[in-house]
Amino acid sequence: MDKAIVIENLSKMYKNNRGIQDINLEIEQGEIFGFLGPNGAGKTTAMKVMVGLMKADKGDVKINGFSIADDYEKAMKDVGCIIENVTPFPYLTAFENMQLRGRFNKEVNEIRIDECLEITGIIKYKNEKIKNYSLGMKQRLGVAMAILPNPKIIILDEPFNGLDVEGMVEMRELIMSMSKQQKTTFFISSHLIHDIELTCHKVGILYNGKLIGVDSTHNILKNYSTLENYYLSEVDLNGEY
Amino acid sequence: MENIKAVFINEIIKISKKKKITAALIFSLLTVIAAAIAEYFISNFAGIRVTGSSEFSIMILTILSYSLFPLFTAFICIDMFAGEFADDTIKFTLTGPASRFKVFLGKIFAAAAFIIFNLIFVMIISVVASLFINNFIPNLFKIIVSYIMAFLPIFIFALAVIMISNLARSTTGSFMLSIFIFLMFIGLGLAFPLIKSFLFTSSFDWYRLILGSYINYGKIFRIFLILFGYGIMLCASGYYLFEKKDI
Numbered sequence: 001m002d003k004a005i006v007i008e009n010l011s012k013m014y015k016n017n018r019g020i021q022d023i024n025l026e027i028e029q030g031e032i033f034g035f036l037g038p039n040g041a042g043k044t045t046a047m048k049v050m051v052g053l054m055k056a057d058k059g060d061v062k063i064n065g066f067s068i069a070d071d072y073e074k075a076m077k078d079v080g081c082i083i084e085n086v087t088p089f090p091y092l093t094a095f096e097n098m099q100l101r102g103r104f105n106k107e108v109n110e111i112r113i114d115e116c117l118e119i120t121g122i123i124k125y126k127n128e129k130i131k132n133y134s135l136g137m138k139q140r141l142g143v144a145m146a147i148l149p150n151p152k153i154i155i156l157d158e159p160f161n162g163l164d165v166e167g168m169v170e171m172r173e174l175i176m177s178m179s180k181q182q183k184t185t186f187f188i189s190s191h192l193i194h195d196i197e198l199t200c201h202k203v204g205i206l207y208n209g210k211l212i213g214v215d216s217t218h219n220i221l222k223n224y225s226t227l228e229n230y231y232l233s234e235v236d237l238n239g240e241y
Numbered sequence: 242m243e244n245i246k247a248v249f250i251n252e253i254i255k256i257s258k259k260k261k262i263t264a265a266l267i268f269s270l271l272t273v274i275a276a277a278i279a280e281y282f283i284s285n286f287a288g289i290r291v292t293g294s295s296e297f298s299i300m301i302l303t304i305l306s307y308s309l310f311p312l313f314t315a316f317i318c319i320d321m322f323a324g325e326f327a328d329d330t331i332k333f334t335l336t337g338p339a340s341r342f343k344v345f346l347g348k349i350f351a352a353a354a355f356i357i358f359n360l361i362f363v364m365i366i367s368v369v370a371s372l373f374i375n376n377f378i379p380n381l382f383k384i385i386v387s388y389i390m391a392f393l394p395i396f397i398f399a400l401a402v403i404m405i406s407n408l409a410r411s412t413t414g415s416f417m418l419s420i421f422i423f424l425m426f427i428g429l430g431l432a433f434p435l436i437k438s439f440l441f442t443s444s445f446d447w448y449r450l451i452l453g454s455y456i457n458y459g460k461i462f463r464i465f466l467i468l469f470g471y472g473i474m475l476c477a478s479g480y481y482l483f484e485k486k487d488i
Contacts, residue, residue, distance in 0.1 A: 051336050053488040072340045073244070081336050087329040091258055097333075100254070103247040104338050145333075 004029045004153050004185035005050070009059035012049050013209075020046050020209045023059070027202070029152070030183035032175060034200030034217075036193065036231055042209040043189040044084050047157050050187070051081050063153060081155040086142030090131040094122060094141050097130065098148060105149040116144040119174065121167075135162030143171065147178070153185045154178075160192055172199050197227035205234050212238040244339035248347025249354075251334070256317055256355055265313035269363050272309065273301055277370040284374070297371035298364060298384045299452065302391055305363060306445045307427075310356070310395050315402045315419045317355050321348050322406035322483070323415040332488055341484050349476070352399045356392055364388045387448035393468050394444045398423065400475035401441075407482035438464070441471045 005027040013019035020042040027033045037043050048054040050061045052068050052075075061068045066075035088097040095113060102108035117123040120140040130138065139162045146154050159175075160168050176199060178184040190196050196203060197217065204214040213234040217227070224230040256262055280297060325331035334344055364384060371379050402419045409415040426442040437443045447464050450457060 048488065052341075053332060053335055055485075055487065073338055073343075076336070076338045079338075083332055083336060085329070087332055089255060089330050089333070090328075092255070096254070096258075100251045100333070101337065103250055104244060
């Protein structure tokens with residue numbers, strides 16, 4: 001299989017000596033990768049570097065074979081993402097926000113925008129301004145924007161944040177069906193271990209800025225009763241970090 | 242090019258959806274109306290001729306070049322950069338397929354388009370107002386050239402605000418710093434006339450050089466080069482700060 005995302009020796013440190021150090025990771029096309037870690041472990045930092053919002057101190061990220069540092073436009077051409085939180089323009093409607101994103105892609109038209117809003121369940125609010133949206137509705141809009149240009153890779157930072165149970169199930173089904181039918185690669189960070197366990201093919205654990213374990217969900221569940229047990233044992237083992 | 246065009250259109254749409262553009266147009270309109278009424282009463286009742294037909298539009302340009310044009314240009318530029326950094330909406334733009342350079346260019350073009358739109362709007366209403374005041378057609382050529390020339394120093398000010406917006410941490414900080422620098426440059430020009438010609442704020446009314454019977458092309462070219470130099474320096478430093486910024 002071809003590599004969708006390759007992370008090589010990625011490091012980014014803040015002035016307070018926190019950040020990420022020497023992360024190496026490869027994700028195949030069509031794979032759903034779950035990025036687990038406690039708050040402050042560096043998940044969002046890693047994802048920000050991956051999409052070019054931050055510059056790495058060392059190392060590189062290649063998306064579809066293109067370096068994010070040297071070939072940003074080619075690397076991000078087929079990428080949709082939500083990083084940290086969904087921040088659409090509050091004085092625009094959902095439809096207008098979608099149009100802003102759609103203008104970068106010739107294939108995106110009004111039908112496609114409506115289709116994405118329908119998939120994420122906010123079509124009936126499409127003409128409402130974002131300032132009136134709840135956190136969950138913004139999250140759904142973020143996902144609608146991420147899937148709008150039919151990207152090959154989708155990077156989602158805490159996509160289940162603010163969603164109700166029904167929303168979480170719908171989101172999980174959407175991710176799994178896109179991965180299966182369109183071979184879309186997903187890179188998802190979450191602190192909701194149960195959702196990662198149900199959704200992801202492969203899991204990586206980030207702890208104190210270091211990637212302390214990467215394995216397939218299938219292998220993990222062969223050796224541990226739950227993903228939570230695997231997570232706790234890996235964190236225990238690497239406690240000296 | 243397609244990505245720059247997409248960023249540009251997006252920025253224009255964002256600007257058009259904000260109340261600031263409506264405020265800019267209303268205040269510009271009110272200024273023209275107030276000046277026209279004042280001019281009408283002074284010339285008809287006091288018997289003093291304040292301006293000629295084409296001079297009314299130029300007078301309006303001079304008033305607005307030192308007041309509303311820089312003010313609303315600053316608002317728009319701060320919203321485009323510091324405003325989006327502050328409310329995190331910049332992530333939306335920067336995670337798209339356009340590189341930071343293209344995002345920066347698209348935003349700068351949008352700021353230029355806003356200035357041009359504002360100038361055209363004021364030029365049209367001031368010419369219409371001058372028709373009512375003076376009852377004869379003004380020298381349109383001189384008015385158009387003056388408004389075209391007025392664009393450059395306001396655009397340079399916009400680039401200065403954009404650089405400050407990438408430097409300051411908040412919208413309020415950017416605004417205060419922009420106004421401080423604007424006033425400081427004007428103050429320096431008044432206090433030290435020797436350096437006045439090197440300050441871009443003293444070129445806000447450089448279109449006056451084409452209004453007299455003798456046109457000093459050498460001086461116009463020299464001011465153009467100074468403004469052009471400012472433009473290159475401010476554009477490069479603004480982009481450097483924008484490119485370097487971790488979100």
